[in-house]
Amino acid sequence: MAAQGLKGPPYRFPHGNTKEILRMRKEAMGRPTSRHLSHDILPIIQPEIHTWVNTCDSVNFLTVCWLCGAEIPSLAWSSASTSCTEPEIIKEILNNKDKNFVKIKPRGFAKKLVGDGLVVLDGEKWVKLRKLANHAFHGEILKSSLPAVVDSVHMMLEKWEDHESKEIEVFEEFILLTLEVIS
Known part of the structure; x- marks a missing residue:
């Protein structure tokens, strides 16, 4: 090297x-x-x-x-x-x-973090998912949805401020944030 x-x-x-x-x-x-x-x-x-x-x-x-x-x-x-x-x-x-x-197949926590998405897939499965995702991630579409994403993140952060000294299950929170942004 x-x-x-x-x-x-x-x-x-x-x-x-x-x-x-x-x-x-x-x-x-x-x-x-x-x-x-x-x-x-x-x-x-x-x-x-x-x-x-x-x-x-x-x-x-x-x-x-x-x-x-x-x-x-x-x-x-x-x-x-x-x-x-x-x-x-x-x-x-x-x-x-x-x-x-070559893409490495994640294990353990990394598998939970990235799932079975574009990051780890190859071949025909990757091509199929890439075509589906391509439209959703077009620049103009992302620009128009940015205010809604920012609002969702602000709402999540406000909710976190209420848990000042308590533990937060961040994994679950990001699943909810992702679902809210997608919807």
Whole structure:
């Protein structure tokens, strides 16, 4: 990877960067967050990506783990991950016209998060869903629905303010938000 110009943190035997990733995540979760909502959540939910993307190139090589099923159960064998923040390269990867990029089938929590949608599908199923979704995500249609989406999000946030010191089931809340936006 280094010979191809991909930079990243050094590999550490035998666990790759797993221990460093877990340490960074623990530190990020331990830092207090402000009461104000912010879109800048990457340093909190994936501090390793945030750190390495800012210290390496926009396209960088991240050694994730090696035989580390105990630390991160979803990653059981040696694997390498490449993160890209360059919009043109991301567009090429998502288009995948030459079938060079294989989609990973998510498991566990990731499966619940992304479901069986366009993100994970390939082949005929992907083509069928893409055609259905294409009309709904046309720029003009999205622009016209933006005020309704903003209103729905504001209503959800107002409801959350009433739960000031209580736990909120965010997964359920986003399902309701999605249903409201779609309807």
